[in-house]
Amino acid sequence: MVSVSGIDSGETSQRVRDWAESGVPALTGYTGGPSLIPPGSAATIARRHTAYIAAATGDRVRLDGARLLSERAAYTGFTRGGTLSAGRHCRLLPTADGWAAVSCARPDDPLLLGALVCRDVGNDPWPHVADWLRTHTGAELVERAELLGLAAAPVTTPAEAVDRHTARTEPAAAGTSTSDRHSTHIAKTSSVAGFFAPETLVPRPVDGLRVVDFSALWAGPLCAHLLGLAGARIIKVETPTRPDGARRGDPGFYRLLHAGHESVVLDPNDPGQRAALADLVASADIVIEASRPRALAGFGLDARAFADSGGTWLSITAHGRASNRVGFGDDVAAGAGLVARTADGTPLFVGDAIADPLTGLTAAALAMSAPTGSSGRLWDIAMSSVVAATLDTGATADPIEESLIIAPSRRAVTGAAPDSGRDTVSVLTELGRWP
Numbered sequence: 001m002v003s004v005s006g007i008d009s010g011e012t013s014q015r016v017r018d019w020a021e022s023g024v025p026a027l028t029g030y031t032g033g034p035s036l037i038p039p040g041s042a043a044t045i046a047r048r049h050t051a052y053i054a055a056a057t058g059d060r061v062r063l064d065g066a067r068l069l070s071e072r073a074a075y076t077g078f079t080r081g082g083t084l085s086a087g088r089h090c091r092l093l094p095t096a097d098g099w100a101a102v103s104c105a106r107p108d109d110p111l112l113l114g115a116l117v118c119r120d121v122g123n124d125p126w127p128h129v130a131d132w133l134r135t136h137t138g139a140e141l142v143e144r145a146e147l148l149g150l151a152a153a154p155v156t157t158p159a160e161a162v163d164r165h166t167a168r169t170e171p172a173a174a175g176t177s178t179s180d181r182h183s184t185h186i187a188k189t190s191s192v193a194g195f196f197a198p199e200t201l202v203p204r205p206v207d208g209l210r211v212v213d214f215s216a217l218w219a220g221p222l223c224a225h226l227l228g229l230a231g232a233r234i235i236k237v238e239t240p241t242r243p244d245g246a247r248r249g250d251p252g253f254y255r256l257l258h259a260g261h262e263s264v265v266l267d268p269n270d271p272g273q274r275a276a277l278a279d280l281v282a283s284a285d286i287v288i289e290a291s292r293p294r295a296l297a298g299f300g301l302d303a304r305a306f307a308d309s310g311g312t313w314l315s316i317t318a319h320g321r322a323s324n325r326v327g328f329g330d331d332v333a334a335g336a337g338l339v340a341r342t343a344d345g346t347p348l349f350v351g352d353a354i355a356d357p358l359t360g361l362t363a364a365a366l367a368m369s370a371p372t373g374s375s376g377r378l379w380d381i382a383m384s385s386v387v388a389a390t391l392d393t394g395a396t397a398d399p400i401e402e403s404l405i406i407a408p409s410r411r412a413v414t415g416a417a418p419d420s421g422r423d424t425v426s427v428l429t430e431l432g433r434w435p
Helices: 011-022 042-056 071-076 109-117 126-134 138-148 158-164 178-183 219-229 251-258 271-282 293-297 303-308 329-335 355-367 383-388 424-430
Strands: 090-095 098-103 152-154 210-213 233-238 262-265 286-289 312-317 339-341 347-349 377-382
Touching: 011 042, 042 355, 071 251, 090 126, 090 329, 090 347, 098 126, 098 138, 098 329, 109 126, 109 138, 138 152, 152 329, 210 219, 219 233, 219 251, 219 286, 219 312, 219 355, 233 271, 262 424, 286 303, 286 355, 293 303, 303 312, 303 377, 312 355, 329 347, 329 355, 329 383, 355 377, 355 383, 377 383
Parallel strands: 210 233, 210 286, 233 262, 286 312, 312 377
Antiparallel strands: 090 098, 098 152, 339 347
């Protein structure tokens, strides 16, 4: 039990203090049980990110990164659920060789889970999924989940996480030198101080830059939100058949992340609108992508060419651009090793989809760093690597006195989020693409 007297000077106590003030412990542990201080240093690293952002913006954007990790729960009322995620869409279940995190968040996921276990699961897939997992390994789950497009992952230990994952950046041009790559590289994951070393980056202002945001849900929109606060112009792009799923979520939280932005809806299956989409991307300084790379490539958009031409492309994926796996904040975090464990080794979820806000903060800080050389930068931001880099091989979870925990809270929202497609005509007119 971490007590008031247990929070003293030193790196360990700073880690505990940052967690206690983050709101995340209130979302970690069993329902009705004690709050837990999670393993690792994600809250400390989140604060380092926002300190970098404050410096890069001349204090125009000064936020507490640790508090951002739990902010959504202040809007939704989510609470800790032990082996059930705060949002109740993901579960931790035993496998033949350990544990796994499996998500069922999308309308089609019950059918996909039925395909996973090769049977009709009806309206409740969980009993069938639990039975199947008991006789299958984590590796078998990963193989089948990737084929089906399911968000699922075996839970790793901190030691495995440190060994398996590296946060990385992909050089924008084939001729970028090794020294250039190192000068803007995310630092190695084994460091308790975190994967992101601000001293290796050169801050740049983003005031007045145009950001085209293809992302959805939380990680990418949080990045866009922070860039917008820093003065960038944010143009959110959706397709008629794939609107941002967060529009169906808490309206206050959606408004927080999208207030003051513009909204464009374009159909890439229409030749004229596809051409307009290409023109919009060509006009951007920064592009935020939060899907598997093949999605935007299928629209005729080339991340590498954009970066070669001088732009910054932020590619947020569950497991890296080279992977075809999908993932959401809860299953990615657990799969990367960020779980609290009980005395018998049972893993428990940490926070609310914590991989999302941690990745959004990372992406924003990278967007506020100057590319090296004459070309731009294609950042390969794997959520699993971002999380794994906050852990060390000795990471453990500890209970904490409830009086030391600061609950999740909301920031004040100013402005309104745009209705879907509100600015399509004005933006295309500006590009010379309307009517």
